[in-house]
Amino acid sequence: MTAGRICTREVDLVDENESVQVAAERMNSRNVGTLIVLDEESHPIGMITDRDLALRVVGKGRDAIETTVESVMTRFPFNVNEETSIEDALTKMRSGGFRRLPVVDQDGKLAGVLTLDDILELLCEEFTEIGKIIRKESPTSLAQL
Template sequence: MTAGRICTREVDLVDQNESVQVAAERMNSRNVGTLIVLDEESHPIGMLTDRDLALRVVGKGRDAIETTVCDIMTRFPYNISEDTSIEAALTKMRSGGFRRLPVVDREGKLLGVLTLDDILELLCEEFTEIGKLIQKESPASLAQL
């Protein structure tokens, strides 16, 4: 399974020159915790998370209207290719302490975002299917045949 197959394709964006107040309102209205900043060619150049807002704005007493996204965003976030395996994506997440990774195509253009939640959902589905198989192949089930 690859990152491109399970990533979220509908990604919320933010302009790096917008105020963090506008960005926070967008996060709230869309019920998301991450906004991606793109350059003119749709390459991810930054990421803004709800944690960034809490720690870099509220935690430092900054003015949310005067502070721009580029002042606090994570610049040049680690990206993964759409062909990256889920195992490799998890390794990158663990090693960097990331919960979200932009997924890019061969030209480095944004395709989606892979989140830890996406991976956990996939694993839950897989474990459910394994559980059904084990139930079906149990001695009690086989004895009823």
């Protein structure tokens, strides 16, 4: 399974020059906790999360209208491409302490976002299917045939 296959393709964006007030309003209106920042060529360069707003803006007593997204966003040290395996993406997440990674196409342009929740959902589905197989092949099930 690849990152491109399970990532979220509809991604909410914010410009790095917008205020964090605008970012917070966008998160609220779209009911999301993360916004991605792109450069002029649609390459991901950062993200801002609701946690960033809480800790880096409110927690530091900064003015939400005067503070720009660029000044508090998390810059992307990593991303994954659409063909990256889920295992490799998870390794990057663990090594960097990330819960989300941008997924890029072959040109490095944003294609989606892979979240830890996406991976957990996939694993739950897989474990459910494995559980069905185990129950079907259990001695009790086989004895009833």
